[in-house]
Amino acid sequence: MRANVFKTSIILLLSVWLVVFVLVPNVLVLVASFLGRDESGFIQFSPSFDNYLRLLDPIYVRVFAHSLGLALLTTLVCLGMGYPFAYFLAQCRPSVRPVLLTLVIVPFWTNSLIRTYAIRSLLAAKGLMNNTLIALGLIDEPIRLLYTGSAVLIGMVYILLPFMILPLFSAIEKLDRRLVEAAADLGAGRWRRFWHVTLPLTLPGIIAGCLLVFMPALGLFFIADVLGGSRDLLVGNFLKDQFLDARDWPFGAAASVVLIGLLLLFLSAYAYSLKQFTAEEKP
Amino acid sequence: MDKLKTSYMALIFGFLYLPMAVLVLYSFNSSKYSIRWEAFSLDWYRSLTTDATLVDAAMNSLLVACLAASVACAMGTLGAVGLYRYRFKGRNALQGLLFVTLMSPDIVMAVSLLVLFIALQLQLGFWTLLLSHTTFCLPFVTVTVLSRLQGFDKHLIEAASDLGAGEWQAIRHIVLPLAMPAIMAGWLLSFTLSLDDVVVSFFVTGPEFEVLPLKIFSMVRLGVKPEVNALATLLFAVSLAVVSGAQYLLQRKPQ
Structure with missing residues (x-):
């Protein structure tokens, strides 16, 4: 009997929390997206699709396309940089691995806004980067690094890279080395071993890492604010403007719903292609 | 090959720590406009002791981080035990909800929580911030603990109950x-x-409970204050001390 009370309470606790703080808020956003505003800015209960129709304006379509593209690019760069790093990390002696892993996390204890400002002073016209390049004789005069698309990309990759490294590392660390050795014994070269053994076996880590980078990348409005120019408006900036500055909540809510819809579309396409991939691997 | 590996890892670490180095460097720079190096000075550390609001904001951030992590850990661990041990109605739905929470972009979660708090007419501040941070930490704890539990030998628990351990004891x-x-x-x-x-902090806290990112963002409108660099350097030094202390204790422990 007591075991049953325990069981029910621990399950209820988690379920109720998630329903109250995740499910209900999202339903509220969905409801809000169909509401309107009167002249004085108060929310009106006159359900319509107006907010969604307003989002079809090319300006907003461009914001969405730009954000998704940048998030995708960030994810790919993080994967390219993070995979070899996680791989080498997993090959280090077991005693140094936790130390190195902690060193990956330590910068995160300094809030990312502070670190983004540090990147800004690094990239500024008279900042460290330009001075170094001039001192090395690579350039003659300062080049424009700040307020460009590349600056935003660098900032995104910097803030999100550890989210890629950690899941990749835990997947690669679990990899049974004997399988790779077996493939080598059977005559597979370096690339074939990687492509047919290591990569499929570490795929869960790759997926987890990509999702953990892609999803937050859509919302990091402060990076575009601090490092980017006015052309680099992202979905995150748009939502922040609508909710905190313009206070057009229904419109912001509609944008949020569209964003979730696009992500679900992405995820299902991804899940589908993954199924194809694994079906190919294991006939 | 080994040299290549080491240099690649050093390169990535360099990338991760370069902005930290910039913070430390500029915290000792006497120039108010922090881009150009003028002379070594401790002015910003001195003015940090007089400007209490910045330190308060940092302490608030630490407080929320400790509390949110602890609450999320307790609840997430119990939840993971529940998901691991029991089969119940709605188990898949619960796991789905956890996955959705884990995968929600910060901005979507921030917006939805703000709408919830306004609908409930809660004053934005400490409590709304704590609830929100606990919510986004929760799935990370549950998933981490659950994946470890799933790697165990189930016979251990069966053995314990065979030996007369109750559910709670096991x-x-x-x-x-x-x-x-x-x-x-x-x-x-x-x-x-x-x-x-x-992102989440921006949406769900109010002026009477300021955390570090908000404080900095409001200061920046008047130009980035070098005191922020000094504060970040101090916190960074403390983190490094804590990490090396923990490492030292772990190494000393007989294996």
Whole structure:
């Protein structure tokens, strides 16, 4: 009997929390997206699709396309940089691995806004980067690094890279080395071993890492604010403007719903292609 | 090959630590406009002692990070035990909800929580911030602990019940100790996520409870204050001290 009370309470606790703080808020956003505003800015209960129709304006379509593209690019760069790093990390002696892993996390204890400002002073016209390049004789005069698309990309990759490294590392660390050795014994070269053994076996880590980078990348409005120019408006900036500055909540809510819809579309396409991939691997 | 590996890892670490080095460097720079190097000075550390609001904001951030990580850890661990041990109606739905929470972009979660708090007419501040941070940490703890539990030998628990252990005893003496590394990893991850967060904090806290990112953003309108660099340097020094202290203790412990 007591075991049953325990069981029910621990399950209820988690379920109720998630329903109250995740499910209900999202339903509220969905409801809000169909509401309107009167002249004085108060929310009106006159359900319509107006907010969604307003989002079809090319300006907003461009914001969405730009954000998704940048998030995708960030994810790919993080994967390219993070995979070899996680791989080498997993090959280090077991005693140094936790130390190195902690060193990956330590910068995160300094809030990312502070670190983004540090990147800004690094990239500024008279900042460290330009001075170094001039001192090395690579350039003659300062080049424009700040307020460009590349600056935003660098900032995104910097803030999100550890989210890629950690899941990749835990997947690669679990990899049974004997399988790779077996493939080598059977005559597979370096690339074939990687492509047919290591990569499929570490795929869960790759997926987890990509999702953990892609999803937050859509919302990091402060990076575009601090490092980017006015052309680099992202979905995150748009939502922040609508909710905190313009206070057009229904419109912001509609944008949020569209964003979730696009992500679900992405995820299902991804899940589908993954199924194809694994079906190919294991006939 | 080994040299290549080491230099690649050093390169990535360099990338991760370069902005930290910039912070430390500029915290000792006497120039008010922090781009150009003028002369070594401790002015910003001195003015930090007079400007209490910045230090207060940093302490608030630490407080929320500790509390959110602990609450999320307790609840997430119990939830993971529940998901691991029991089959119940709605189990798949619960796991789906956890996955959705884990995958929600910060901005979507921030917006939805703001709408919830306004609908409930809660004053934005400490409590709304704590509830929100606990919510985004929760799935990370649950998933970390659950994946560790799933790697165990189930016979251990069966053996315990064969020996007469009740459900609670089995969890207390078998499951929790085995899950401990994952619980600690979950706490650390939550603590880190909470300290690092900007997006959610921006939406769900109010002026009477200021945390570091908001404080900095409001200061920046008047130009980035070098005191921020000094504060960040101090916090960074403390983190490095804590990490090396913990490392020293772990190494000393007989294996």
